[in-house]
Amino acid sequence: MKKYTQIFQGTAFSSKSPKEVEILKDCLFCLNDNGMIEKVIGPKDADYDALLNMYQNEENFYRLADGQYFLPGFVDLHVHAPQWAQAGTALDIPLYDWLNTYTFPIESKFADLDFAKNIYQDVVSTLLANGTTTALYFATIHKEASLLLAEICAEKGQRGLVGKVVMDNPEQNPEYYRDANTQTALADTEEFILAVKGLAKSTKQGVYPVVTPRFIPSCTNEALKGLGELAAKYDTYVQSHCSESDWEHHYVQDRFNKNDAFALHDFGLLRDKSVMAHCNFLNDDDADLFAQTGTAVSHCPISNAYFANSVIPIAHLHAKGVEIGLGSDISGGFSPSLFDNVRQAVISSRMLEDGVNTALPAEERGVPNSRITIDEAFYLATAGGGESLSLPIGRLTENYAWDVQIIDTTIASAKLPIYHTDEELHDIFQKIMYLARPENIREVWVQGEKVHTRNITQ
Structure with missing residues (x-):
């Protein structure tokens, strides 16, 4: 099985087209040495469980916590x-x-x-x-x-x-x-x-x-x-x-x-x-x-x-x-x-x-x-x-740069009104876009490198 430099697991929102948002639920985003997304693997894909078992205890594996989501930078x-x-x-x-x-x-x-x-x-x-x-x-x-x-x-x-x-x-x-x-x-x-x-x-x-x-x-x-x-x-x-x-x-x-x-x-x-x-x-x-x-x-x-x-x-x-x-x-x-x-x-x-x-x-x-x-x-x-800009950025899909912001909807000082575990993910996306504040941006990554971390007390 192919080796990846980093793997991120979580739910992401990315533009499928100018009018449609794609919801990538609980996917694995597999990165190469250059910080590019080499593979996006969903829970129903054949390699999902094998990759999860191989990487989930490694230092280069990152799993989002409950209430956190990936957005493109x-x-x-x-x-x-x-x-x-x-x-x-x-x-x-x-x-x-x-x-x-x-x-x-x-x-x-x-x-x-x-x-x-x-x-x-x-x-x-x-x-x-x-x-x-x-x-x-x-x-x-x-x-x-x-x-x-x-x-x-x-x-x-x-x-x-x-x-x-x-x-x-x-x-x-x-x-x-x-x-x-x-x-x-x-x-x-x-x-x-x-x-x-x-x-x-x-x-x-x-x-x-x-x-x-x-x-x-x-x-x-x-x-x-x-x-x-x-x-x-x-x-x-x-x-x-x-x-x-x-x-x-x-x-x-x-x-x-x-x-x-x-x-x-x-x-x-x-x-x-x-x-x-x-x-x-x-x-x-x-x-x-x-x-x-x-x-x-x-x-x-x-x-x-x-x-x-x-x-x-x-x-x-x-x-x-x-x-x-x-x-x-x-x-x-x-x-x-x-x-x-x-x-x-x-x-x-x-x-x-x-x-x-x-x-x-x-x-x-x-x-x-x-x-x-x-x-x-x-x-x-x-x-x-x-x-x-004719650059491979702005989407969370294969052959694009891993430029992401990790949004935490549970921050005490900026908690988003999400109360139901079965709330539609597109509704959660809309709440993020309308209500998120800088406090909700926990981490920012550019080309596979972490460039910003917000402390929980901020």
Whole structure:
């Protein structure tokens, strides 16, 4: 019988499809040396009892306790790592004022590596504690601090995709916080890409460089063109903001006489490894272009409620074949938890479908067929994020990474209302998704390595 590096036994929830959760009851998850799931064996499978007898008394065998469940690790497709320092601040002011009063002054401080290290260590640890095993990060314009973030991800065991931000447009960026010039921005980006690719060679779970124009207004045409060329040269990921708000959407239309999607595509920035945040104002032509190029949308439902002037039609975009994952958008989104964003994704979709203006008749008030279920929102936070990044993550199935969070529903300070031993497992799943708090996340594993443990007294 084949030898496995580790075996985990317990009940897991994983996305079978964008609309359906698969319940893997009391399965054995068999891992290889690289932390990948080599085999999933159910109680009715031929090898189940033999494997159980062989491994259950070994040190590399892990059995969940009663009331504990496996969930895939969350994939956060949009985090501004430096903005963790301002999370929960001033979300009631306009985006332009928020950026210039709070965000740009904070981000400019990341020229100081000691300041950067303190915040970056904290944000990576915080996201891991909240079940986020993979994060797509915006850093700042500072090459050294951006590399430091990638190093911290590697050290703490999080799968980090990190971008040195480019902001070279003197008309749209403050003098105290922008790239010195276009040439420097592109040279620093190329050096950053090479450094992270070097770091990745010794990182089990993977770290990845990301070409990162902050958004079109922040960048000159020359920078956008150069970044597209770097993405192609090194086959890197690309991230930016796209058609987020009324102001940004109309700015791009005025500058290029086209929407963000087509402008970004002209510069080579829409590709299979591209993830664009927000995208609230995409029209059908934009969505078709995303689907054709393999560009994914990072849906940031909490942040959108504050800054996007709209609710994105997630169900419609998904129906058009656009890949979609979930993002916290720290700190435009106040919460580091994708549980909170899963819940808000469902709420926002219901508000879009039902409408909010009671002066209109019910049949005219909303956008039909806009709601998504908790199963669909869970998919966005897990498998949808993995597909958006073209990585084998976000599912608990064979040939996927063992990225998991162990949820304990019995924690005294955060006990979930599960009172019947025969309660339907899908109902338990729903209770976890709606009610779980950080205290319920007992352990987090990335690529077969334990990266977070919460003490019972916490």
